[in-house]
Amino acid sequence: MDTTVDLAVQFEQPITTHDAFNRLACAAFSTNETLHRFIELLNDLEDKTERGEGDASASSLKLGLAYLYMGDAPKALTWLGQATDGAVRRMAAGQAHLESRHFTEALAEFDKAATLGANRLEIDTLRAECLALLGKLDEALLALKQHASHEAGSASWNYARGRIHQEQGDLQQAAASYKKAVEIDPANAHARFYLAYLCDLFGDDEEAMDHYIHCTGLPLVHMHALINLAVIHEDNNEYDLAEECLRRVLAVNPNHARARLYLRDVMAADTMYINENQVRAMEKRSAVLDTPITDFELSVRSRNCLKKMNINTLGDLLRITEAELLAYKNFGETSLREIKAMLAQKGLSLGQNSPMGGAARPAPDFAALAPNVSPDVLSRPVMSIELSVRSRKCLQRLGISTIGELIIRSEQELLESRNFGQTSLTEIKACLVQMGLSLRQA
Known part of the structure; x- marks a missing residue:
């Protein structure tokens, strides 16, 4: 059977449940051919809806879900706002807010979805993730505890438990939970993506790449996986493969700012003279x-x-x-x-690679740099912050392992690191602002 024809038939079906559209999205992302066909169907439906053809509310719900699975949360929310209210719409809006890191808004949508009859286990695992990311770990654990009987058979439960472990700084347990979620449901996109991220963090490049490659065939995380793969390929001087990954992102979203920026970096690096x-x-x-x-x-x-x-x-x-x-x-x-x-004995000396060339430097005065921030925050590992692969690897090269060590660096010091550009700098500064911190002024 022609899979693109079958996809078109599925796309025409009315949306009755979130799971039904999820199955459609998984089929759409299974190959480059089906993905491009899905985008064509999406564009056609969007044009018809904007011309006032068909059932506007039903089409808006379908477009909102499609853009959510494509990784464009803002556009998803725009279309979902025009759809008839219901559990599917509220659930999708909550996920779009979660993807945009608007956790309070996401919680409100999930609570509304619950009152409209959405699956309670699914709602509470999503709520647990939001609460964990808001730093409300006790509430997150409580949300999961009432569904503890599902631990053995629910991928979403184990994924949410992994997110809580990750926010607690227990990355080994987080990886174990993500792995269990993937074993239960190999198509659980977020669990597989974060498992890949942690494998990369632990230095297991081979397993990380295997999971990232699998993620490129899954909705929701498709573009994130391709960008992280591109960074790994670039670090391995595999510029052609990095370029291919980034061009696949741009084929889906030609205006993807990070992919466009990284592509310029990759193409520039590929043409540099190598001694x-x-x-x-x-x-x-x-x-x-x-x-x-x-x-x-x-x-x-x-x-x-x-x-x-x-x-x-x-x-x-x-x-x-x-x-x-x-x-x-x-x-x-x-x-x-x-x-x-x-x-x-090795012709080396203490401090020879320090920023001050081996000169004695005073221990950082964290109390002066961040008088209103708890020492516990400053001692947190930078790996506990959700940074892109590129930003994290640059911090590793600079020997920055804690938040405190990060805030004593200036913008210029970070920008001098290989593959560290303005996008990574902006990302790190934004994370610090959320904690009431900033980089040292040069």
């Missing part, structure tokens, strides 16, 4: 700097102190000064002499 000797030298230096501290013969006390300071590699050690080491509790002159002697 092979310089590349080999950089790779060799990078390999040395990535050597784990555990590979060196240090005393147990020195090793434990470095571990507690989150100094895990030789590169981490070269970015810290004597004064910073001595300021740490239980770190004394004996440990300092031991570490300096070990570095001297």
Whole structure:
């Protein structure tokens, strides 16, 4: 059977449930051919509706759902606002607000959907996700607790539990919950996407790419997955593959700002002159700097102190000064002499890669930089913030592991990192503003 013809038949059917449209969307995103046909059908319906042809309310609901699954939440909300009220419309509007990170508005829509007869388990798992992202973790757990009997068989329940784990900073448990959700329902788009994200975060590039590739055939996360794949390919100097991913995004949404910006970066990088000797030298230096501290013969006390300071590699050690080491509790002159002697044997020294060129620098005065922010917030790992793959990898290259370490950097310091551009800077600044923070003024 011609799948594009079958898709057209499905698209003409009236929408009775959210699940029915979800099945249509999964069929639409299964191949590039069916996706392009879906876009054609969507554009035709939009033109007819704007000309006043057909049932405007029913068409508006279908268009709203279609744009939600295409990843265009603002346009989805515009069309949903013109549809007749009902559980499907309210559920879709809540999801569109959730995708736009308008969590309070999403909760209001989900509550209204519940009064109109929407599935209570589905509603409460979505509410739990919203509450977790608002920082109301106890309320989120309570919303899930009343459906605990569904843990073994509900992908949405396990996905929501993963979101709560992630907001709590327990990324290993979050990954386990996402994995269980995917095992129950391989087409659970958000669970698979966040599982890919965490695999990438843990350094498991192969598994991350497998999940991202699977996500490119799923609605809701299609474009996000392609962009993250493009970043991974770019980091691996696979510029043709990165370009292909970004052009697939633009084929769906020609005005996608981030994809357009990344495409320019990829094409510029692909045409740069490459000095092979310089590349080999950089790779060799990078390999040395990535050597784990555990590979060196240090005393147990020195090793434990470095571990507690989150100094895990030789590169981490070269970015810290004597004064910073001595300021740490239980770190004394004996440990300092031991570490300096070990570095001297390799022609290295403490602080040589610090922003101040090895000069002693005072410990950051977080109280002065953010007097109204809890120390617990400043000590949070930056990986707990939902950043794009590109932004996160740039922060890793700069050795920034906590919120506090981020706010002592200036815009210029961030922009000097490879592949770090204005889009990533804007994203990070927006995340900090939500916490009442900002980057250091140069």
